[in-house]
Amino acid sequence: VRGEVVIYKKDFAAINERRESLGQKLLANPRNAAAGALRQLDVANTQQMPLRFLAYSLGEARWGQAELCHFQHELATRLRDYGFLTPPDGKLCADPAAVEAYVESVRQGRADFPMEIDGAVAKQDDLEAQEALGFTARAPRFAIAFKFPAMQVHTRLTGIEIQVGRTGVLTPVAQLEPVAVGGVMVTRATLHNEDEILAKDVRVGDTVIVQRAGDVIPEVVGPVLEERPSGARPFEFPHICPVCGEPAHREPGEAAWRCGNISCPAVRLRSICHFVSKAGLDVQGVGQKWIEQLVSSGHVTSPEQLFRLTVQDLLPFARMGDVLARKIVDAFDDARHNATLARLISALGIRHVGEQTARMLAAHFHDMDALAAADTQRLLELPDVGPEVASSIRSFFESPANQHMLAGLREAGLWPVAAAEPAEAVGEGGPLQGKNILFTGTLSMARGKAKQLAETAGAVVLGSVSKKLDILVVGENPGSKLEKAQSLGITVLDEAAFLNLLADRMDA
Ligand SMILES: [Zn+2]
Known part of the structure; x- marks a missing residue:
């Protein structure tokens, strides 16, 4: 049986209330909270979350869905009869006009649904016809999704905080008076960069329009000028890094201010998080929370140290037990043995080198030493490598700090060659x-x-x-x-x- 795991809005509000009373970080939205709960290493953590499974179709049915029942709406009834929870609404429509009218009624009533929805799906009712229609490369031909526009509300901008990312980019984040958008409390929203703040002319103290859609980060659309308090001043973007205090720079033609300090603690934390993330080595089942704790406590200052952690290193952390510590150590061990060269290159976080470029480089160079030794001329001969990418790769490998880190990875046994590539790539x-x-x-x-x-x-x-x-x-x-x-x-x-x-x- 196929379906979707969700957290109801009322359950989500209760979780955040409890987290707030315990002084824990609030969860951003139900969708990410549900996804995060399913990815937990420790099943006990997953069980703490009020997850619900809503069934809506059959996956691999041995005798075919069409033989088990004949219509989509009949299937929904069957699933309910078997005891599954199913999506709370649904209607059999006779023609496209009826579908449109129904989608509109769902859109208007979206706030009343027990879970967040960002659209509705229309499906061909006849299951045999569904099978006959089949799938394109990426989507079924028997179903159409109708996406709803983002929801907007007004609230007050109480401050603008500057966060420092993996590449040292300073990102302004709007601090908002808590406001419910579609049943979810929003307290922060992205403001992207200095130019965006100037273009939108949002000022601390303004009433602002905030919008959010699904799991997308909430966004500040603009100020409500009629409500601007007298004395509200344009925001002055800081020219120093708020974490390490070193000067920040904005290069010509770039929108972002950057902290150029390679040992900036914020840059280090985000780089290590990137290293193990899905875009990097894709280490399975170690929550970002643990990485943050390991780094901020000073236990880990460089990615290779993650691969040397022992159960004893981990046990002193709050809420860490033998079982979890063992799982985390095993997860890094697995990653060490299964990492491909392409993933490792991508994990390094070289500017302008994303996952696809990393795969191309791995296929071409075979091992990290060959890539590190390749001069600009050689790099420029590769498909999709222009001067910017080539110079970024060169300066990464020329940096003594990076050479030191690479030596550490090699020593830690994380040194794949491209021969290990095919199975994964x-x-x-x-x-x-x-x-x-x-x-x-x-x-x-x-x-x-x-x-x-x-x-x-x-x-x-x-x-x-x-x-x-x-x-x-x-x-x-x-x-x-x-x-x-x-x-x-x-x-x-x-x-x-x-x-x-x-x-x-x-x-x-
Ligand atoms: Zn800094």
Whole structure:
């Protein structure tokens, strides 16, 4: 049975009331709270949350949904009869106009739903027709989602706090008089950057319009000028880092002020959080809260230290028991053994190097030493690497602090090579599954490496050009194979296009 896990608005309010009375940080919204509860390592933590499962369809049914019952609305009744909680509303509509009228009535009544909703879904009622319609690459053809506009309210801007992110960027955050937006209390909202504050002309003391949609961070839309108190002054963006006190800089053409202090405690904390996050090594099941505690208590000052933690190191922390400590140590151990080079590169947080670029670099360089040794010229030859990315990669590896950190990672045993890549990056099937491929001419990478990349992507490497060949990858001075392939109408790619093909398909 397939469905969705939610937290009801009244339950969410109760959780936050309790957290407030205990002096704990308030949860931002029910959606993230529910997702976070499901990701907890310790089931006891999950059980503390008032999660509800709302069933709305069958996943893999052995005999097919259409044979179990014939209509979507019938399925909802069945699920309820079996004892499942189902979404609280729903209506069988005879035609598109009826669907639109119903969606509108849901939109108007959205505040009365027990859980937050950000839209409604219309589904083809006939389950056989659903099966016949099937899916596109990313969505079912038998269902349409109607998204509701963001909800807006007015409240007072009591202050503007400056937060320091992973790259040292200073981000202004609006402090708001608590206000309910669609049943959820909002106390903070993003203001993005200095220009945004100036453009919107929001001033401390203003009544502001705040909007929020789903799990998106609430946003300040603008001030209500008629209600501006006399004496409200334009906000002066600070030119020093509020955490370490070092001067901040705003480079020409950039919107952001940055703290340039590489040992700024805020930058360090956010970098380490990024290192283990989904965009980094994707360490499973260690809450950000624990990372924050480890860093702010001074136990961890650099990512590699996470991989040296022992149960004894962790036990002194409040609410930490043997079982949880063991799980955390194991989680880092797992990450150490399963990390791929692509993930590690992405985890380093090199500016302008996101997950896709990290995959391309891993596929190309094979190991971290080769990447670290690559000069600007060499980097610029790669697909998707421009001067900005190349110089960012160079300056990362030239920094003594980063070299020290990399040495620590190697020592801690976190030093994957690209050979470990395919299982994670490509997954079952592989992007070149069933393709026959051949390399000719001089490639910038070793021929063996190119073959390995192709094979792990699912291709078969042939020895000569024939009608069976699907792709010919040509390097410099390709010779007669190229002519023959062209005469047979076979797809011819250069090395960059070949790597792009791998990266793109992996990404998809
Ligand atoms: Zn700083």
